[in-house]
Amino acid sequence: MRIREWDPRSASANEIHSLVETVNAVLAADLPGDPPWRDVQVKDYLAETMPGERRISWIAEDDRVPEGEGEILAHVSILLLGDIGVLEVMVRPDLRRRGLGRELIAVAARRAYLEGFSSIGVEAIGGTPAIAFYESLGFEREYVETRSVLNLETVDWPALTAMANGLGSGYRIEYHPGGPSDVLMEAYARAKAEAQHDEDDLDLTPRSSDPQRLRDSLETLHRRGLKPYIVLAIHEATGAVAGLTEVVVPAQHPERADQYDTIVVREHRGYGIDRAIKARMLFELRGAEPGLGQVQTWNAQHNESMLKVNAELGYESDRDWFEYIADVTQLVQRLESS
Ligand SMILES: CC(C)(COP(=O)(O)OP(=O)(O)OC[C@H]1O[C@@H](n2cnc3c(N)ncnc32)[C@H](O)[C@@H]1OP(=O)(O)O)[C@@H](O)C(=O)NCCC(=O)NCCS
Structure with missing residues (x-):
């Protein structure tokens, strides 16, 4: 050898x-x-x-x-x-x-x-x-x-419609295939930075939370054949990004997408944003990626609210990643x- x-x-x-x-x-x-x-x-x-x-x-x-x-x-x-x-x-x-x-x-x-x-x-x-x-x-x-895996064939789409529409007033949802537009990058980076404090993992895949790092990170995803899809909740009064969810569809296995970050900024919690953006994401993916069969996501066991929403969407826990x-x-x- x-x-x-x-x-x-x-x-x-x-x-x-x-x-x-x-x-x-x-x-x-x-x-x-x-x-x-x-x-x-x-x-x-x-x-x-x-x-x-x-x-x-x-x-x-x-x-x-x-x-x-x-x-x-x-x-x-x-x-x-x-x-x-x-x-x-x-x-x-x-x-x-x-x-x-x-x-x-x-x-x-x-x-x-x-x-x-x-x-x-x-x-x-x-x-x-x-x-x-x-x-x-x-x-x-x-x-x-x-790790939890959602099988798109088993999704309860009518229930998901209710979730996607169940957003508190004062917010709107935006869909950004490929990544958020440049004008949104600052607001997007602020929402990512907020979640930085909540993490206690090893940073083996560090999150980018300044606008230039974010642009670099999105470009790197594209160059590696990883197509990002982003759904944002915008707080209409301020234009702030109140919540975001990111899914990546890899060219190497487009049947199985990876859910990256989902973040709801602390002061915007309690308005149904988490459910609404994730549900909307699934509708968009169904239209944009007809070959997609599953979405996988990783959550810390202490992240109970996220696990609860994922279970409502139909995610099933699979195995532990250390x-x-x-x-x-x-x-x-x-x-x-x-
Ligand atoms: C982990 C991995 C790299 C080990 O490779 P390997 O060539 O078999 O490892 P080694 O022969 O050098 O093993 C070194 C020691 O690790 C431990 N070990 C490795 N495999 C083990 C097993 N199946 N059970 C128990 N101990 C094991 C043993 O202590 C072993 O020493 P020993 O054989 O003298 O007892 C290999 O199993 C692998 O490729 N796994 C897949 C990795 C991965 O990323 N999977 C994700 C899917 S893409």
Whole structure:
């Protein structure tokens, strides 16, 4: 087996295709209910990052085949952002438990160490081998969220109509496919900034809350093949963004969308905004994305009001997703001494 640094930008179409096959083998083994990936904008998905962030990748391939001509059997990447490196690793299921995962983490951790990063974070999915894997490497569990999935076929559309219309007076709903217009960006950023204080997770996917970061973030989504849809509640007297909900439809698996942030600004709570914007979003998605079958979302278990609204919409909880963290120096030492 050969492990080498790999730049998706210069990868051949065959390599990208082989990576998609590995992703799909991993999904079939670990998350059999999740839709497989298509070979659409995968290079963009892997190569593009927010300005100021860097993603470094390595692959494992058969060392009897010339570089670049064989299959990608395993992949690791580390996204360097702020003061934390975020790891993602996958090993083809038929090659597991031979030390390959550990070797890939060692390569990525060493680089994070050399680049001066002090901690590494990772998301691990409950009920998959990743939990025992990261715990065996000394990663510590910091945060847990539950994933819930809404199946659009089971949605009670008449009930949703009532929710979409049940908005308190003084507010209106706006739909912004692709992202909010530039004139709204300041107000949108203010609403995002408000929610920043409520979070206690590891910031592995930091929220952008100033107007320029938001523009960059929306542009980065588009470049990665992730199409954003946004529904806003506007407080008519002030023009403020009172609530927002964001869904992204990935070109790599357009059957399953990701619900990103839903925020209702504190002083605007209690007016039915959460229900109304999420219900409206589902109507818009149904029209705009005929191939869409499900929407998935992640919530902290203490976020009871959000969980209640999601249950009313028809979301069903699926499994837990954990954020783990490790100190880079300790991780490198542990991996080198084993
Ligand atoms: C997690 C993963 C990378 C591990 O890769 P791997 O090559 O099998 O890992 P290693 O062989 O290096 O295992 C190192 C240690 O981790 C622990 N471990 C790994 N898999 C384990 C399992 N299934 N059960 C118990 N312990 C496990 C063991 O302590 C193991 O050491 P040992 O084999 O000497 O007992 C691999 O299972 C994988 O690709 N999972 C999918 C990751 C993912 O992102 N899934 C989401 C869907 S896209």
